Each structure stands twice: as structure tokens, then as C-alpha cells.
Amino acid sequence: MNEILSRLNNGTAQDRLDELKKILAGETEKPQVLEQFVNNHIHTKYSFSPYSPTAAVWFARAAGLNTAGIMDHDSIAGAREFIEAGKIAGVSTTIGLECRVSLAETPFGDRFVNNPDQKGVAYMALHGVPHQNIDYLNSIFAPLREKRNIRNKKIVDNINASVGSLGITLDFENDVVPVSNFAVGGSVTERHVMYALALKIASQYGDSTVDFFENKLGIALSEKQKAQMNEPQSDYYLYDILGILKSTLIKKVYVPADEELLSVSELSDVARECGALLCYAYLGDVTDSVTGDKAAQKFEDDFIEDLFIELKKQRVDAVTYMPSRNTMAQLEKVMSLCKKYDFFEISGEDINSIRQSFICPQLEKPEFRHLVNATWALIKRENDLSEC
Template structure:
């Protein structure tokens, strides 16, 4: 049966969506028959899982499979600039008996705010920050796709130029990328997905390995030729030629230390933050600022040690409040307790909804955030079920959503509103499970 499960798992990233869902159905039928066992569901949640519609080793179906294998009762899709994988994700969740939320992550321009010129939560560019649109009503998927389509196309133009920069930098090593063949081909662009810097860097990682090889040869090439600084942890990963995550580890290193050499600032592809806020409210979704915090050591190896928003966090929250952003998403496993307590205190001061946002885009990452078992973060489990309740109600009528005027008037106290929507989420899902 182990071989059967192995074969099914490989099919979960099949090119055809219907085939992926069919395979997932077969897998869970075997689970119901007792032929395959899964761990019991725990209370841990995850609202920020990328799929291969932006960049990830997982299709929406495989992401749900991985969530089930990790014992998660809920899972949330969060792709960059696209929600093309959401319908499959919802269907897969129903097959697996996992509650789902759908969202989209995007970069927004804060240059017309008091944060202009600051490095916010984006390692590559000042004045540009990542925000997450959570709890998108299911009847608004097409509206979201139409909103982001022109930004995706503008991003493609910049992607081509960045690939040209890479080719110019590496021509003397006979390393070159063909944008269509090497980059677009590993994306889901033709199915409504996006092409990101990670696609470019993953393609580059493959080319470098093909040209140089693995192990010490590659480490020496990176250090001596590309002048990339490598931490001891990443060097140990890349020195191991049998490392199953080799290409992803190299991608992470290139993203943190090579990206500045070829990066072109994103301008036209980043909507003004006020436009994004207005759009989020219009469709009945919940827009959240994605807190990053100063980094000492990156968990995934894709970010350098550097400072972000911690030095001006109070100002940041003032700006968010003025913009009408009433939620913050953060990652308990990636920040210090001191950082997170400060964020929590400011969220409470401004009455912001707190959402757990563990970013999953690499096979090395665990779907389980152990920190959520700590008392300091258990409230994030409640807000996840509230998010699920919101999505159910906002799909029925956006005026019944969490931040609608009607529901804020009915439940002016944030905790009362969380409790109300949490109970809806738990009740509705228990009926369908």
C-alpha cells in the first residue's frame, strides 16, 4: 500500500486539474477504507500556502494532501497576484474534509503614504509592501482575476528584462536562460498563474547545477565567481549532493544574495495601496498587512539578515489604521517572542484582527507551525475559524462579512465578532465534514 500511496502522491501534481482531484478522491477513499492511515487532526492551522499557480512545489490538490498528512483541520491558499488555484483548492478541501480559506497576496505601492522611501516588508524594494487579501467570497473569484490580470502582464515585461540582466551577468560562464522555455514553462502562467522572481531563480538554479554540478564545485563557484556569501547552514545543504531539496535551497540562496544584482524595480505592476484597500472592501474580503520584522537569520534561507519595519512599527500601524487596513498577518515561527508581543500589543491597541500567515513555498518547510500550540498564539486558531465563518457568510452576502458596516455595528467589540464568526465557521464545517 505504501507504493500505491507513493504513486498517487506523484499524480497530485499532474498537469490536468481534474486528474489531480480524481487522484485525491482515490487517496481519501483508501483512507476511509482504512487502507491508508492519516494522523489525527490537530488544532494547528495554516492560512498562507502558496501553490504552483504562483510558486510552490504543490498543486492546490497536493497542498491539501500535505495539509491532511500534517493533521491540519484547515488550510488557506495564498498565491501571488492570482487566485486561479482557488476553485481546485476548495474542491480538494471538501474531498479531504479540510476547511479552506482563499486569498491572494500582492505588492502594493505605499509611496503616497508616510512610509514612502522606507524598507517595509519587501527585501527588494523600498516603498513597496506585501499585503494579503484574505477570506475572498467565492463568487468574487473572477472579479479578483480581472483586477490582477493587467498587473500580471506588466510583471511579465519586467521579468523578461530581468532575465536579460541575468544573461548579461553570466554570459562569460556560458549560463543563459530562455524566458519562455526555461521560466514560463515551469509556471502556470497560461492557466492564469503568475511568473515571479522565484520562477526565474529556480530556472537559474537548474542552469547553474547543469553547468557546474553539485557539491563543493557549486559552492566554490558561488563563492569565488558570483561572490555570494553563504551561511554555514546553507553551505552544508549545498555540499550534500544527495540533498532532496537541492534546487530549492539554491533558489533560496540566490534570492537573498543574487537578486540585487539583476533586480529591476517594480513600478507599474504594483497598485497603489489605497486602490487595493478599496478593492478588498468592494468584494467583501479582508485585507491584512503582512508583518515581516527585522531578520537575524532567515528560516528558509531566502532572506538576508537585515532590518525592516521594526524601527518604525508604531508609525506603520498609524498608517495602516488611516488606510482602513484592520488586520495583520504574521508568522509565529519566524519572529522572536519580543517582536510578536509588540505586534500583538499594537494590534490590540488599534483593534486589528490577527491572522496566522506561515508562508509555505518550499518542500523543506513544514505545514505545521508548532508555535501555535503555545498559549501566546492560540488566539490565531480562533481567528482562522472566524475567517472561515466570514468567507461562508460573505459568499452569501458581502454585507454579512466580518468588516461589513452591518456586522461591525452588530458586534462593535472585536472579540465578540471573532467569537460569532468562529462559531459559524466551526458549525458550518462540522455539518459538511
């Protein structure tokens, strides 16, 4: 896996696509297609992920998917590579962009909705972007990515103030930006900052990361986390460090998002201008985080119907959710409300770590079959609206 990932991650987009052709040409047996599974929420290196757009398509196909959806934060710069990789690999694709919006103009401006880090800010997604509008949409978010970097630098300053005395310091331009695709239209996220910090921690503390976290940072690790920290040669090691940092340290160093945010009504206008479906990303109350980077916390479940009513007022078209992240009771409630308020339903597994599976096993259940059908409807809509 490491060799293929390296080959499909290096070089330019064209280099990666050429490498994909070579890998497929040498294939002796095609992976089995598992038509009962879909995934419309795959992050790539244009936000934070182990995978380039080309690699994301290859690994989705290797997992058995014959559809795949790209979904990067504040960027859609990887979309054309993703589409072309899909054509080469025989995988039907759909493209989108995820961002955070301000809910200050709504009744939920002082509530944690679906964002663990900040009240009154919600994750939203634009799904099914017509291909002729890729550049237009990315241009809208270009100045917002710049504004986000101003905040990212403040987070780096806070990290240095917090751990600098332990001999670990970060430089935004030299440590953080190089682990991102910012130079080619991608975004820099908090995960990039934490990944850069993870690299410094792994380099400096090596086999003694448990001691570093517990005795120097005062972070109590679970037995699962301790076991992960005792495997520094693991492919997952840096992502496991990142998961610990994201669920603990980020609260101490986080700087609230402000100027980089569109309002929900502004994003609704953008969706209509570019022909995308505006989607609310359901999170639900968290008990045990699947990805290991979210602490137990209450979110929108207690007021979800009122929230859906407001989303309808804001011209939201759909709700996207991940069946592997929630209880059946949560999912039944969401599906029921989607039907009641006529929201299109979209499913995807939030891929941003090498530990995560491209497959959501819950989709095999009959009650989720409509999510597979919805994916094909989403792809058809996107292709019908695309002029290039």
C-alpha cells in the first residue's frame, strides 16, 4: 500500500494520473465491485488527507467502490484531477466543497451545532458542483483561505506559547504550509497545524510520546491511545498523534473563526450561482469518537427539528450524514426529519486519516439503501448540469 500511495501522491496532477494508468495497466485482477457501498465525502491533500485526488480514487476503487465523491475544506482545486482519475479507473465521481458558515443571523448563533470548536458556526457542504463552475467556486474561497491563514498563524503562536518551553516550536511558513497544498489552491486547516506539530513531537520525543503527553502536557491518554503511541513505526502513528492533539490541545490554542466565514445565507446564494446542492452536515451528539479526534460532547440532537426548520428557511437542499458515526436512534430521527422537511439525503465517510475505511458497513442494511440510490441521482444531476 505504501508504495502505491507514494506513487499516486508525488509530482504534479498529470504525473499522478500517468502513474495511475501504469498501475492499472499492470493489474492482474480487478477489485470486486461492492455496489451496496458509496462514499461522497472523501478529503484529499487539497484540504487534509493522506491521499491526492488520484490516490483517493484508486483506494476507493480498491475498497470496492464504483462511485466516489471529493469533499475538501474551502477548496475544490483537486476536483479536475479527481474527475480524470475516475475516468481512467472506471469510477463514477461527484465533486464538492465543505466549509464552515456563520449562524449569527439565525436563532443558533450561540449554540454548538455541528462544530466541536466554536458556537454559532456550522459545517456545510456544496455537493454536485457542475464542472464548468469549479474555477468560479474556488475563486470565491481564495480570499477566505487567505483570511483563514491569518487565524492559522495565531493558532501557531498559541501553540508556541503553550509548548515552546518544552523545546517544540512551529513556524507557519516553514512547518505548516509545506504539509499542505496551499500553493496549488488547497486550504490550510487546523489538522495541518496539528500534523506539523505531530511531526515535531515524533521527531523530538520518539518512543517517549506517552510520557510527553501525560507528564509534560498533562493529557491523560486512554489505554488505546497509549498502545498507539507505543507503535512509532506504524503507518498510523502521526495520524494517531494528530488525533490526540485535535481532541485535547486544540481547545487550548484555538482561535475563533470570523472573517473567513460566509454567512449561511451567503453560502446559499453561492450554491445557487454555481448550481450546487447546499447541504447541512449532521454530526449528532458524540459519545465515543470514531475518528479519535472528537471529545464527548453534545451537539444538535436536542434541538434538531428547530434547526431543520431554520435550514429550510435558509434554502438548504440536503442533509449529509455518516451512518458509521451515529446510533440507529439518531439516524432514524434524522431520516424521519429529512422526509418531513423534504431534504435530499447524502451519505459519505469523512476520510482524512489513513486509519479510516472508505467503506461504511451500515450501508448494507435495507434502511440505508436509499443513500446508494441518492448517490447515483447526485452523479446524474451533476453530469447533466456540467458543460465541460
